[in-house]
Amino acid sequence: MIRFTETYSGQTFDLLVIGGGITGATIAYEAALRGLKTALVEKKDFASATSAATSKMIHGGLRYLATGQLHLVRESLLERRILSNIAPNFVHPLPFVFAIYEHMNTPAWTMHTGMLLYELLSVGKTRPWDKDRKLPHFKHQPREKIIHEFPPIKTHGLKGGFLYYDCRNHFPERLTLAFIKSAVQYGAQVANYAQVTGFIHEKIKDKVKIKGTLVKDLITGRKLEIKAHLIVNAAGPWVDIVLSRLGQKSNIKHIRRSEGIHIIINKPLTKEKVFATQSPSGQHFFLIPFRGKTIIGTTDKEYTGDPDQYHVTRESVDELINKVNSILKPQHHITYKDIDYIYGGLRPLVEDSSTNVYNASRRYEIADEASKGIDGLISAEGGKFTTSRRLAEKVVDLALKKLKYDHIKSSSASKFLVTSRIPNLNDFIKQKIAQYPMLNPHQIKFLVYSYGTEIDHLMDIYQSNKNLQFIINNEGENLAQVVYAIRYEMARTLEDIIMRRTGIGWLGMPGEKILNQIAILAAKELNWSHQQMIEQIEKVKNLYTLVQTLKKHKNETKQNISATMD
Secondary structure, eight states, rough: OGGGGGGGOOEEEEEEEEEEEEHHHHHHHHHHTTTEEEEEOOOTTOOGGGGGGSSEEOOOOGGGGGGTTTHHHHHHHHHHHHHHHHTTTEEEEEEEEEEEEGGGOOOOHHHHHHHHHHHHHHTTTTTOOOGOOOOOOOEEEEEEHHHHOOOOOOTEEEEEEEEEEEEEEEEEEHHHHHHHHHHHHHHHHEESSSSEEEEEEEEEETTEEEEEEEETTTTTTOOOEEEEEEEEEEOOHHHHHHHTTOGGGGGGGOOOEEEEEEEEESOOOOOSSSEEEEEEEEEEEEEEEEEEEEEOOOOEEEEEOOOOOOOOHHHHHHHHHHHHTBBBBBBOOOOOGEEEEEEEEEEEEEEOOSSSSSGGOOOOOEEEEEGGGGTEEEEEEEEOOOGGHHHHHHHHHHHHHHHHHOOOOOOGGGOTTTTOOOOOOHHHHHHHHHHHHTOOOHHHHHHHHHHHHHHHHHHHHHHGGGGGGGOTTTTBBBBBHHHHHHSSSSSSSIIIIIIISSGGGGGSSSSSHHHHHHHHHHHHTTTHHHHHHHHHHHHHHTTTTHHHHHHTTTTOOOOTSSSOOO
């Protein structure tokens, strides 16, 4: 992929997408697939904000049944099946055990009814393209079986539960990138580190007609005027801030933002299944198996500050730990010393009627800003990772109508993503294990999940140079991936490489030797000076500042980290 902002010469696009998270990525793909001349700009890296701050799931949203959001659940379950079909290396069946405690005041028959409804709304889940990937039906889980499978959890008040299936999102950042690559394959032009600083527009009486955007390339410093017949604002938590650059403050609807954080701890509280339940305070949370560790999430708390200044706080971490410890035996309580990584992000919410963002809908909203006197601009707001493809479909339907083009039916639900053309994943993995015996079978499996059909290109680089064959972790991640990320995947920073093109950084702070090794290789590929390389290393280290600060307090008393809040 080539950053088009480095060579842009003034052509006019049909559609220019602002935002390179999963929403922008799917819109760009949908538009390009239907023949629109499409461009996408992202002010940081692709999937570097909300799309990276997920629980790594593709799910129907079981808890939304309780608030009567049947349409959202049905749509989510349909999209779960579609994503599992078109991106089989990324989206995998994942078993969940939902435990019911006495403090939940939830009769067993209510949960059973909810499970039946969830199953009913999941029509088609047993008919995937790949017959090996059917999702089994839910089952009642006796109390004794849950205790046996999850030894760390409290047994007092445990009544039993249910086993059901949703899907794992193996690598949300790379799935987003797969949509970006698919858009490029169909003719879209894209660029990360390309910030929209304003709009090209003219006033016609009391209305504004947008004709393009002012963009600054943050890598080269180049300032551009990118022309387009129609703009789609898919900036997530920044959607209203992008709108404010028009100077039409009276017409801007400010969105609500919800903070969600996760912690990754260095012990496996669960091995194969996700443990889910509700805390005494009434919020759901998950213990998710992740590469020999456990992801714990999530929170849902309103954030009212500047989204550019957002960062995870110790207070938020304490709240999550307290919530989880409320259902763990004392000897298994989470403490700061257990934490390897902390991450968080902001969810954009379109609903403003709910006093509690936890209960706010995860629906999306598509707004033609012409109704507010701003022609040539569509805003795509809210939603969630799972329903992003469907949101994109509706956005492009509207775009075709506004552009007065003939309607072209969407085909994105019936085509593999370009990196995922794998009719049978198990057979493909077996083939690659036989083809690349120099790595362990589980390592090849992990790389297939991450790269899909591009694994052969990656392994060509791996085999071409012994210096690139250094294995960094148990999953087989290696230095060849660094080169691949820079040459073919538009990685421009050290953080891009270890957090979004590879999963090296998700396991905790890489050792000094490994980090330097990756940085030296990246510096050579990207022509960094020694000073630039040092700055890149320091930026990566800053990602772990909170973790390191908390670990210094590992001997704090239980009064500071306890379940008393619940």
